[in-house]
Amino acid sequence: MNFFGQDQCIICNKRIQPEVGWIALFSREKECLLCPSCEGRFQQITGEQCRICSRPFLQLDEKFQHGDLCHDCFRWEEDSVWKELLVRNISLFCYNDFLKEVIAKFKYRGDYVIAKIFAQWLKVEISNMEGDLYVPIPLSEERQYERGFNQAAALLNESGLPPTEILTRTHTEKQSKKSRTERIHLPQVFQLKSNTQLNGKSIILIDDIYTTGSTLRHAAKLLKSAGAQTVQSFTIAR
Structure with missing residues (x-):
């Protein structure tokens, strides 16, 4: 185990400040890959979304929603060649x-x-x-x-x-x-x-x-x- 080494963010290459404390020191199992700044810039898909494609409904106009499907998936499912x-x-x-x-x-x-x-x-x-x-x-x-x-x-x-x-x-x-x-x-x-x-x-x-x-x-x-x-x-x- 490297007690004094620091991980480097894979994206921005900045050094990642390690957690301070004995618990963090001895319980650490894997390297950190992202700094908090870069990790926070990923926009995770959450909330109500299309049943098939995961498109989030939060900022999608209702006219592009068909029940639990987005308009794109609704059109795919309407086509007998591509349905299901x-x-x-x-x-x-x-x-x-x-x-x-x-x-x-x-x-x-x-x-x-x-x-x-x-x-x-x-x-x-x-x-x-x-x-x-x-x-x-x-x-x-x-x-x-x-x-x-x-x-x-x-x-x-x-x-x-x-x-x-x-x-x-x-x-x-x-x-x-x-x-x-x-x-x-x-x-x-x-x-x-x-x-x-x-x-x-x-x-x-x-x-x-x-x-x-x-x-x-x-x-x-x-x-x-x-x-x-x-x-x-x-x-x-x-």
């Missing part, structure tokens, strides 16, 4: 400016260690979800070469959960450059690896951001057509 493919998405945080910058460092600037931050929350949430397999949303070979790693698989690895990498992905233009309509009407970009047995399995998909839900539903559609019983998802941001 995704049972539930759990998102941790609202995609505010601070989180946008953190995820940009994680995804586009190769800051792998940021996965450790979200892994702590992921472990807690996953323990409340029933799943047989944890499937990270894949990157295309070209995109993974650019970034150096798959951020969804990194979240699972840092959580101590085994990623089941049974999906591959066709290389396309970045999702962030597409409009909502373009994302929804994408052709199927995922493929299932050969000899994958999913009959009766409950799948939990892992990704970084839930935007329109198109990516997760395309993956869910493929998995369910291959025999999966249910598909849920976990994302960092909504």
